[in-house]
Amino acid sequence: xxxxxxxxxNLSVHYGKFRALTDINLTVQTNKITAIIGPSGxxxxxxxxxxxxxxxxxxxxRMDGEILLDGENINVSGVDVVDVRRRVGMVFQRPxxxxxxxxxxxxxxxxxxxxxxxxxxxxxxxxxLKQAALWDEVKDKLHQSGLSxxxxxxxxxxxARALAVEPEVILMDEPASALDPISTLKIEELMHxxxxxxxxxxxxxxxxxxxxxxxxxxMMMIDEHRSGRMIEFNDTNxxxxxxKDKRTEDYVTGRFG
Amino acid sequence: xxxxxxxxxxAKNQVAHSRRRRITNAVMLSVTGLLTLLALIPLxxxxxxxxxxGGPTLNWDFFTQLPRPLGxxxxxxxxxxxxxIIITFLACLFAIPPGVLAAFYAARNPNTTLxxxxxxxxDVLAGIPSIVMGLFVYDxxxxxxxxxxxxxxxxxxxxxxxxxxxxxxxxxLKLVPHTLREGSLALGAPEWKTSLSVLFPAxxxxxxxGFLLAIARxxxxxxxxxxxxxxxxxxxxxxxxxxxxQAHQNIFTILGRIVNQPVDxxxxxxxxxxxxxxxxxxxxxxxxxxxxxxxxxxxxxxxRLWIENRKxxxxx
Amino acid sequence: MLRKTFETEIKQVKDEVLLxxxxxxxxxxxxxxxxxxxxxxxxxxxxxxxxxxxxxxxxIESQLMILIATQQPMAHDLxxxxxxxxxxxxxxxxxxxxxxxxxxxxxxxxxxxxxxxxDVPRMAQKGVDMLHRALTAFVNEDVDTAxxxxxxxxxxxxxxxxVYHELMxxxxxxxKSIERANWLLWVAHNLERVADRVTNICERTVxxxxxxxxxxxxxxxxxxxxxxxxxx
Numbered sequence: 106x107x108x109x110x111x112x113x114x115n116l117s118v119h120y121g122k123f124r125a126l127t128d129i130n131l132t133v134q135t136n137k138i139t140a141i142i143g144p145s146g147x148x149x150x151x152x153x154x155x156x157x158x159x160x161x162x163x164x165x166x167r168m169d170g171e172i173l174l175d176g177e178n179i180n181v182s183g184v185d186v187v188d189v190r191r192r193v194g195m196v197f198q199r200p201x202x203x204x205x206x207x208x209x210x211x212x213x214x215x216x217x218x219x220x221x222x223x224x225x226x227x228x229x230x231x232x233x234l235k236q237a238a239l240w241d242e243v244k245d246k247l248h249q250s251g252l253s254x255x256x257x258x259x260x261x262x263x264x265a266r267a268l269a270v271e272p273e274v275i276l277m278d279e280p281a282s283a284l285d286p287i288s289t290l291k292i293e294e295l296m297h298x299x300x301x302x303x304x305x306x307x308x309x310x311x312x313x314x315x316x317x318x319x320x321x322x323x324m325m326m327i328d329e330h331r332s333g334r335m336i337e338f339n340d341t342n343x344x345x346x347x348x349k350d351k352r353t354e355d356y357v358t359g360r361f362g
Numbered sequence: 363x364x365x366x367x368x369x370x371x372x373a374k375n376q377v378a379h380s381r382r383r384r385i386t387n388a389v390m391l392s393v394t395g396l397l398t399l400l401a402l403i404p405l406x407x408x409x410x411x412x413x414x415x416g417g418p419t420l421n422w423d424f425f426t427q428l429p430r431p432l433g434x435x436x437x438x439x440x441x442x443x444x445x446x447i448i449i450t451f452l453a454c455l456f457a458i459p460p461g462v463l464a465a466f467y468a469a470r471n472p473n474t475t476l477x478x479x480x481x482x483x484x485d486v487l488a489g490i491p492s493i494v495m496g497l498f499v500y501d502x503x504x505x506x507x508x509x510x511x512x513x514x515x516x517x518x519x520x521x522x523x524x525x526x527x528x529x530x531x532x533x534x535l536k537l538v539p540h541t542l543r544e545g546s547l548a549l550g551a552p553e554w555k556t557s558l559s560v561l562f563p564a565x566x567x568x569x570x571x572g573f574l575l576a577i578a579r580x581x582x583x584x585x586x587x588x589x590x591x592x593x594x595x596x597x598x599x600x601x602x603x604x605x606x607x608q609a610h611q612n613i614f615t616i617l618g619r620i621v622n623q624p625v626d627x628x629x630x631x632x633x634x635x636x637x638x639x640x641x642x643x644x645x646x647x648x649x650x651x652x653x654x655x656x657x658x659x660x661x662x663x664x665x666r667l668w669i670e671n672r673k674x675x676x677x678x
Numbered sequence: 679m680l681r682k683t684f685e686t687e688i689k690q691v692k693d694e695v696l697l698x699x700x701x702x703x704x705x706x707x708x709x710x711x712x713x714x715x716x717x718x719x720x721x722x723x724x725x726x727x728x729x730x731x732x733x734x735x736x737x738i739e740s741q742l743m744i745l746i747a748t749q750q751p752m753a754h755d756l757x758x759x760x761x762x763x764x765x766x767x768x769x770x771x772x773x774x775x776x777x778x779x780x781x782x783x784x785x786x787x788x789x790x791x792x793x794x795x796x797d798v799p800r801m802a803q804k805g806v807d808m809l810h811r812a813l814t815a816f817v818n819e820d821v822d823t824a825x826x827x828x829x830x831x832x833x834x835x836x837x838x839x840x841v842y843h844e845l846m847x848x849x850x851x852x853x854k855s856i857e858r859a860n861w862l863l864w865v866a867h868n869l870e871r872v873a874d875r876v877t878n879i880c881e882r883t884v885x886x887x888x889x890x891x892x893x894x895x896x897x898x899x900x901x902x903x904x905x906x907x908x909x910x
Contacts (some may be wrong), residue, residue: 122580123798157548159544159547159548162544162547162685187550187551187552188550189547190547190548190549191550192549194548194549196547197541197544197545197548199541201541201542201544201545202545202548203538203542203545203560203564204542204564205563213546213551213559213560213677214549214550217549217550217551217555218550241877250675263545266549267548267549268546270549270550288499310727312750313750316752322798322900343454345752345753345756346752346753346756346757347757347889353756354753357752357753358681358751358752358753358754358755359680359752360681360690361680
């Protein structure tokens with residue numbers, strides 16, 4: 106099987122007249138964690154949201170270029186976006202559990218796809234919560250509201266919710282930036298545990314996190330037209346010990362924010 | 363310890379300033395307190411007076427009996443209570459589904475022609491006097507049907523309720539954080555499912571408040587009912603029960619008979635009785651006023667309790 | 679400029695390294711001078727000073743640890759701090775060599791030198807000069823100097839060979855002088871090692887600047903490499 110799970114070819118994204126991303130060529134390896142880093146406003150989130158067509162939600166957005174999932178272009182009009190979003194799941198910056206019980210939060214996705222049997226759903230709930238390292242903390246209160254959990258737990262609930270539909274790729278948009286350090290580490294641990302079954306792409310402004318967690322790192326920066334470009338992509342070890350581009354060096358050493 | 367320039371500057375008037383500040387504080391506190399009391403006076407006055415005038419009239423008979431002929435003591439306003447319930451129920455039926463759906467549309471598509479038109483017409487509708495509404499429904503329904511009916515009354519009230527429901531529902535939907543919507547869409551849910559399963563429950567507290575406010579308002583309206591429901595003296599539903607359900611009548615016929623007749627309602631009754639020269643009727647109208655007031659109070663309390671309960675179950 | 683505090687602290691560490699370097703340079707020159715003049719008191723002073731050298735080394739080490747823990751150094755900064763740890767270790771070993779020479783002077787005690795020292799002080803001078811320039815190149819990240827300096831190790835090696843042969847002759851002529859010859863050979867050996875360690879410092883300097891760890895060859899290594907290949 107091909108090792109390139111997702112790929113962008115000459116991807117450019119416009120919001121109306123403004124070009125947010127220019128000519129991005131990024132390859133994401135299967136069962137690895139790829140981090141996207143760069144200063145604020147360089148288009149990291151825009152790039153991430155291209156992978157599951159979430160940019161479509163912004164009316165003025167236009168994506169040009171190819172976005173490949175297992176070699177097939179998902180940036181064409183005939184594509185079943187609902188299916189893409191099942192295969193490419195997303196976890197957001199601020200935890201956003203639905204105002205429903207913990208159990209119903211996790212079963213929301215599977216029910217969308219027609220799974221109704223109570224026993225099947227319960228199995229899925231247990232499996233997903235275990236993968237998200239939350240099961241032990243909530244197994245006795247599955248019918249309490251998802252909003253009654255702490256911030257770190259809520260985020261793990263959102264991760265369980267995303268895992269419940271068994272995606273192939275998980276996109277994480279600064280998943281730990283709103284959390285305390287312990288919750289952050291728990292989420293990093295869980296990423297390590299699940300990566301053998303998933304491909305993960307994470308956007309983070311926390312460089313140490315990118316260094317700890319990822320196998321590959323893509324460095325982005327805005328050019329003179331305030332459009333985001335990818336300026337370096339390499340093994341994480343190389344990016345953080347001996348980057349080739351001076352701008353990457355300046356960014357990772359904190360000489361440029 | 364050296365003194366900074368700033369500390370020097372403020373040191374000069376320290377004592378006088380402090381005293382002046384305290385005095386100003388006390389004065390402002392008393393003035394605002396006084397004005398608040400002033401504003402509360404009409405409220406308590408009304409409540410007190412209505413209780414005083416209407417209290418004596420309230421007894422079991424009042425609630426369960428039909429009116430006695432003029433001049434005769436006793437009797438009740440069962441017909442009005444029944445009428446209010448019927449009309450309000452019909453109004454809710456007619457107003458809530460379209461109102462909520464329209465609000466969903468407007469919240470999702472604020473910039474389309476339809477969305478803009480909807481918002482504009484809602485604002486206009488909210489400002490139209492209720493008596494105009496009544497006249498409109500008179501021409502629309504009462505004339506062709508050749509009789510007054512609870513149905514017409516329900517329609518009139520529904521039109522009255524519509525702007526409130528649409529506006530409140532739309533505002534509440536807009537208050538739901540967009541991250542909730544994104545979370546649902548990212549799982550692969552289509553827009554309609556997201557609205558139904560995620561946005562609607564999230565906004566429910568506010569939406570229900572909107573319903574209850576609209577209902578409370580509608581239940582107290584008199585003018586539109588003047589031309590539509592007219593008022594009656596009979597207990598419609600009771601008639602059915604008394605007359606027995608005939609063999610070939612199905613539920614629709616029965617319902618039709620209930621709604622297709624003129625009915626009375628509490629505000630209407632108040633209006634009628636207050637104008638009549640019999641002391642019996644006048645004291646009864648005060649009783650009705652008290653009932654209406656209690657109804658509004660009850661609605662407030664129930665709404666608050668329901669919201670608190672829901673909030674508590676959300677926080678877990 | 680961002681990370682001004684960090685930059686300032688790095689500069690402070692580099693200044694400390696230069697200070698340590700000059701302590702070591704003085705120790706080496708001093709130890710050879712006192713051997714030449716048979717000044718036992720001076721040699722004892724060198725031994726006492728070595729304690730200061732060690733203390734300074736550990737002080738710099740702890741500064742480096744603190745910087746690594748608190749500043750999350752990456753890329754160039756990381757290479758700099760890690761290499762500085764290495765370099766101060768090399769400097770401390772060089773201090774030990776000076777201490778060794780002082781010890782020999784004390785051991786010899788009243789016995790006269792086998793011969794007046796000429797080449798040995800030249801080795802010391804050369805070594806210290808190389809060290810000084812290597813440390814300057816380190817502080818300034820002068821890659822060119824760092825790459826070129828190791829070649830000068832050849833001079834020191836040549837002097838060592840000369841001393842070696844001379845001492846051999848002595849021993850052959852007068853076997854009783856073997857003890858003193860041994861001691862002098864040890865002194866020369868220490869000075870030769872000083873120059874070798876300077877090469878290590880240069881390699882680290884190149885690593886800091888370029889990220890590549892390259893063993894800089896010099897003629898001595900090339901000679902032995904050839905020898906080994908012909909044997910095989």
